[in-house]
Amino acid sequence: MNKTSLYQSHLDAGAKMVDFGGWHMPINYGSQIEEHHAVRRDCGMFDVSHMTVIDVAGVEATDFLYKLLAGDIKKIQVNQALYSTMLNEQGGVIDDLIVYKQADNRYRIISNAATRDKDLDWMNDQVKDFSVTIEEHPDLAIIAVQGPNSEHILNQLVAADLSQLKKFRSIKSDDLFIGRTGYTGEDGFEIVLPSDRAPDFWQKLMDAGVKPCGLGARDTLRLEAGLHLYGQDMDEDNSPINCGLAWSVRKQDHDFIGGSVIAQQREQGADHKMVGLVLDGRGILRHGQTVSDDTGEIGIITSGGFSPTTERAIALARIPKNNTHEKLTVHIRKKQLPCHVVKPNFVRNGQSLLED
Amino acid sequence: MSYVPDNLSYTASHEWLEKIADGRYRVGITEFAQEQLGDIVFVELPETDEAYAQEDECGVVESVKTASDLYAPLGGTIVEVNEALEDNPELINDSPYDDGWIFVMEIDDDSDLDSLLNPEDYRNSIEDEE
Known part of the structure; x- marks a missing residue:
């Protein structure tokens, strides 16, 4: 290990x-x-330190990242950072990452640890037509x-x-x-x-x-803080539009990998959205628990747990975009327990954002 | 090495039992168990006056990290639960063998008692996990 x-x-x-x-x-x-x-x-x-540090450099580094990433690499200046997803051709999320612009055509990417191998394989596959070097820094x-x-x-x-x-x-x-x-x-x-x-x-x-x-x-x-975790709140089967990350995807020029699917989803509207859930009674919300309204099962908790700041059980859940119920139930060990829907951001600057 | 008191009996699923009267046992989880779980934030207590067979699921202890089932260590009826845990589940972290007790059980007969571990056996069983 x-x-x-x-x-x-x-x-x-x-x-x-x-x-x-x-x-x-x-x-x-x-x-x-x-x-x-x-x-x-x-x-x-x-x-x-388990996270992956990858430096991307070369005369076409900006062009390469403009194609590789769903975010808009061209909008950041030297010494600025960008949060972005990296998508497959189907618009699914291969990984999320932060890219720091260190100089013109020199960037540092920090991506997840568990996705290291597939990230590097993917980047090395995609870089072939570009005059760019990719170097990992273990x-x-x-x-x-x-x-x-x-x-x-x-x-x-x-x-x-x-x-x-x-x-x-x-x-x-x-x-x-x-x-x-x-x-x-x-x-x-x-x-x-x-x-x-x-x-x-x-x-x-x-x-x-x-x-x-x-x-x-x-x-x-x-x-x-409502920040997503790769592998739970996003994965290769869901586009960033469907998991609450539309804000991180550039609005014009869908000529990035996966972009044609994203453009289509933007036009037709997303199927799903991410919401916050707060359990009304006692118990703990967990990843994988199903979410229901009065018609039956409609979604799933992607991340859940006890929130020490609010002292409540909170969760991120993926539900249909058109579902506007304020009250839903969560299946926990044979019971359907009531919870209410909130913005997926529970705490900011040390303070609870929940009304109580 | 986690503390394993000499005056208690144990199960392989990390419950401890204290004999408080003939056929009457107080039950909790061991110091080792609470250390493995981390900060405990919710306890689903068993129903009182409910009968359980040995090893039946009878409740849940949830930490920040994970949920862990509680098992009836013996066949019998749960006659009392520690209601203080509803508002202060962290008592199990702070005092696993005392204020953090979880329930009291009246056993059907003595036949299940043979399956319990003595302190030395329990110490050996957790030594590998530590």
């Missing part, structure tokens, strides 16, 4: 390690809920520092002035590559650095009071 360069740091911090897609990763360091609250209220950090570590106090804490540890760094922008600071991005719904940074430097930097963050957080808290934080 793969280990990140922070493996020993996790053990030293008392992590409970699990197999996460072939990687030894920390699920928590004691209490997932405390870690969750640390990110909402103060500052926490995650080792996400020698790099990534630490996500997230929470309202991250700017203040991180600013004391790096040379760059992060107060000047806007959201979804990046900056180089010595051998650190820092993006003001994240996966928690809080302000925060993702720091790409050489693997051999990562344990020392992690320790500096620990000494500054940043709480190490596991993948468990990462999942509840992103769910509260």
